[in-house]
Amino acid sequence: MQNKKKPIKAELITRLEYKSYFLRRKLLQLTGKIGGAHIGGSFSMMEMVVCLYHSFLKVDPINPKKADRDIFILSKGHAGVGYCLILADLGFFPEQDLDTFNQTGSKFGVHPDHKAIPGVEASTGSLGHGLGLALGIALAKKLDGKSERVVALLSDGEMCEGSVWEALLAAHHYKTGNLLAIIDYNKMSQDGPLSEIMELAPLKLKLETFGWRVHEIDGHNIHDILHTLRDLPDPATSKQPTAILMNTIKGKGVPFMENTVLWHYGGMDTEVEKKALAALDETYNSVIERFKKLETP
Numbered sequence: 001m002q003n004k005k006k007p008i009k010a011e012l013i014t015r016l017e018y019k020s021y022f023l024r025r026k027l028l029q030l031t032g033k034i035g036g037a038h039i040g041g042s043f044s045m046m047e048m049v050v051c052l053y054h055s056f057l058k059v060d061p062i063n064p065k066k067a068d069r070d071i072f073i074l075s076k077g078h079a080g081v082g083y084c085l086i087l088a089d090l091g092f093f094p095e096q097d098l099d100t101f102n103q104t105g106s107k108f109g110v111h112p113d114h115k116a117i118p119g120v121e122a123s124t125g126s127l128g129h130g131l132g133l134a135l136g137i138a139l140a141k142k143l144d145g146k147s148e149r150v151v152a153l154l155s156d157g158e159m160c161e162g163s164v165w166e167a168l169l170a171a172h173h174y175k176t177g178n179l180l181a182i183i184d185y186n187k188m189s190q191d192g193p194l195s196e197i198m199e200l201a202p203l204k205l206k207l208e209t210f211g212w213r214v215h216e217i218d219g220h221n222i223h224d225i226l227h228t229l230r231d232l233p234d235p236a237t238s239k240q241p242t243a244i245l246m247n248t249i250k251g252k253g254v255p256f257m258e259n260t261v262l263w264h265y266g267g268m269d270t271e272v273e274k275k276a277l278a279a280l281d282e283t284y285n286s287v288i289e290r291f292k293k294l295e296t297p
């Protein structure tokens, strides 16, 4: 639920930090089971998607098609495994369904399928299309006099697609104030650093020059994410699209997976899984301690 201008409690921050840790853990365990997954880009967006679903978007896991809901589109569809774990945790579908992830006959392919998975609003995976799709939905909502928000989460490698810049242009032209683009700026694509493949910097300036309001934040800082989301302009009245440029780390949380293309997509044997889980626990040790204190009567 949207929580405009209300103070954000330290307890909520701790709970969402813990949730982000806990879901990373689940993803490592699931990767061990299914043979391989897009870990790097799932970990870089984790805090943001957790905050969106737990504290911002008007969505209902019991009634995913509810009228007047906010719309979220995971444009970086290859991170569908992390996204689906978040949806399962919220109750959109049973978590054990994910044991078939990317297996023949499963409704969970590498890329999310909106016809098969409750809560998924668009089938994505071919990069460069989610923002244009979100823009179309946002324009339709405006024409219909609706007040919901439409959110697209893009990866930075995806920003090399020309179609993204067409959508950025058009969103400004059509004054689509109900559109929010979030860019997972981990500076790393599938094959290497963007500084070598296609430099995006100065990205904030480029987005502003295209007419967007831009907030640049630390995408792993729950406090900053929640405050930025809380203070966004009202989608019903705003005439300017907004972007959140979040600086993130690919593979965040497991030091040997961070900032390396090796873990863009990867599989693990039991030994590596154990090592990764231990490293993750160490990274989030203080979060785990704070969470335990909250849970102690």
Ligand SMILES: Cc1ncc(C[n+]2csc(CCOP(=O)(O)OP(=O)(O)O)c2C)c(N)n1
Pocket (backbone or CB within 6 Å): 040, 041, 042, 044, 076, 078, 079, 125, 126, 127, 128, 155, 156, 157, 158, 184, 186, 188, 189, 190, 250
């Ligand atoms: C149109 C298109 N071209 C190529 C690919 C193959 N592909 C999958 S992920 C990826 C890039 C991954 O880097 P980035 O977009 O920055 O994602 P993140 O680091 O957030 O995982 C590419 C090129 C694709 N999915 N779609």
